[in-house]
Every structure is written in C-alpha cells, then in structure tokens.
Amino acid sequence: GAVVSQHPSRVICKSGTSVKIECRSLDFQATTMFWYRQFPKQSLMLMATSNEGSKATYEQGVEKDKFLINHASLTLSTLTVTSAHPEDSSFYICSARDRLAGISYNEQFFGPGTRLTVL
Amino acid sequence: AQKVTQAQTEISVVEKEDVTLDCVYETRDTTYYLFWYKQPPSGELVFLIRRNSFDEQNEISGRYSWNFQKSTSSFNFTITASQVVDSAVYFCALSEAEAMDSNYQLIWGAGTKLIIKP
Numbered sequence A: 001g002a003v004v005s006q007h008p009s010r011v012i013c014k015s016g017t018s019v020k021i022e023c024r025s026l027d028f029q030a031t032t033m034f035w036y037r038q039f040p041k042q043s044l045m046l047m048a049t050s051n052e053g054s055k056a057t058y059e060q061g062v063e064k065d066k067f068l069i070n071h072a073s074l075t076l077s078t079l080t081v082t083s084a085h086p087e088d089s090s091f092y093i094c095s096a097r098d099r100l101a102g103i104s105y106n107e108q109f110f111g112p113g114t115r116l117t118v119l
Numbered sequence B: 001a002q003k004v005t006q007a008q009t010e011i012s013v014v015e016k017e018d019v020t021l022d023c024v025y026e027t028r029d030t031t032y033y034l035f036w037y038k039q040p041p042s043g044e045l046v047f048l049i050r051r052n053s054f055d056e057q058n059e060i061s062g063r064y065s066w067n068f069q070k071s072t073s074s075f076n077f078t079i080t081a082s083q084v085v086d087s088a089v090y091f092c093a094l095s096e097a098e099a100m101d102s103n104y105q106l107i108w109g110a111g112t113k114l115i116i117k118p
Helices: none
Strands: A004-007 A011-012 A021-023 A029-038 A045-051 A067-073 A075-083 A090-098 A112-119 B004-005 B010-014 B019-021 B024-025 B033-037 B046-053 B057-060 B062-071 B074-077 B088-096 B106-108 B112-117
Touching: A004 A090, A004 A112, A011 A021, A021 A090, A021 A112, A021 B106, A029 A075, A045 A067, A075 A090, A090 B062, B004 B088, B010 B019, B019 B112, B024 B074, B033 B074, B046 B057, B046 B062, B046 B074, B074 B088
Parallel strands: A011 A112, B010 B112
Antiparallel strands: A004 A021, A021 A075, A029 A045, A029 A090, A067 A075, A090 A112, B004 B024, B019 B074, B033 B046, B033 B088, B057 B062, B062 B074, B088 B106, B088 B112
C-alpha cells in the first residue's frame, strides 16, 4: 500500500516550453502533497505544500508563477514548470500524506521522481 | 529552530565492514518524528525507518540498526557487514508534530554518500 506515482519519469524539453509533472497517490487519498526539487549531490529542497482544494503554499524564494501547482483532487497534484530554462533542470520529487493518517502516523510517501532536462 | 545535521558528506568503506552514519537534530518540540531514507543512484527514495520522540528503543532490522539518543539529540544509523548494494545517499529527516502550521513538513539533512567498495 501507500504508493505514489509520478509521470513522466524523465522529460527533455526546449527552453521556453512548459512542462507538467503529475503526482498521484494510487491507493490512498492525500489531503497534502509536497513538491521537492533536488539538484545533483544536494539534499531535497521543499518547493511547496499543496492541500486539496486550496492554493499551494510556496517556500521562500520559489516563484509561484514559474512553478504552478494544482491539487485538484485527493489523488492528484500537478506541477507545471512554465517557460522552462536550463537552470530549471533538476530532479523533481513529490510526496503525499495520507488523509487518514493521524498525528501519530506522521509519514510522507514519495514518488519516484521526475528528471527534467531543459535544453 | 529546527535543523538536521549529517556531518559526514561521504564515507567509503570496504565491503563487510560496519559503518555508522551520524544524524544530529535540533527541535523545540517535545513530539517529533525522525526518519532515515536511502536514495540509490536511480533517485527513488526508499523509506528505512520512522521513530517518534517517545520511543527511545533502539531498532534492528537485519543488517540495519538505529540508535536514538534524546540526551544527545542523535539518531545514528549503523549498517553491519556492509554490501556493495548498500552504496547510496542516506538522508536523515525530522518532522515536528506540534507546529500547527508545519503541515508535517520534513526537515532534511544534507545527506551522506556511502560508498561500499568490493
């Protein structure tokens, strides 16, 4: 149980195009999903937290107009990198928190990640 | 302020050696959770363990063991008889349960790259 999928796993695009990454919780409902970015040889950096049906909360320094997050249902959140540039090339990871998880079960389930390369 | 420190950037050992990865954390909450994740070259994070702040029992799972010491704010991870397949980056993370606006975010350490040489 507690499987999170991401699609696509790898994407290469031209500079200036927009790329959408999907994050799905397959066997549970996720009220909260998190989007991370990871540069080579670095730790995960939280970009934003999205709660189903409300606007995402972005971390300081993350451009909300650049990284559009939509958490339209309890099983799907999307991250759209708009007008991507080479500096946006990175590994993007989503995670989800089970709606039924109480405070005593504080865990995020991670997707396999999406490797974005912008040429 | 909350913080997770993994002081070892990279560790290299020969197969079958034991190796300990250090993790030191800072938090003002009395209720919190500590995690270890493994990230192999594929990039997918592999959950290893979750420990809550009220459970100081050490845990052993096969060749893996964890030593939680609240007195020193440490949650160290030991691999016994290491194998080449253990080569990966290992992350320690903290989640505070009491911060109402935290959304249970994870605070990540910088990671330790473990290289097991044959």
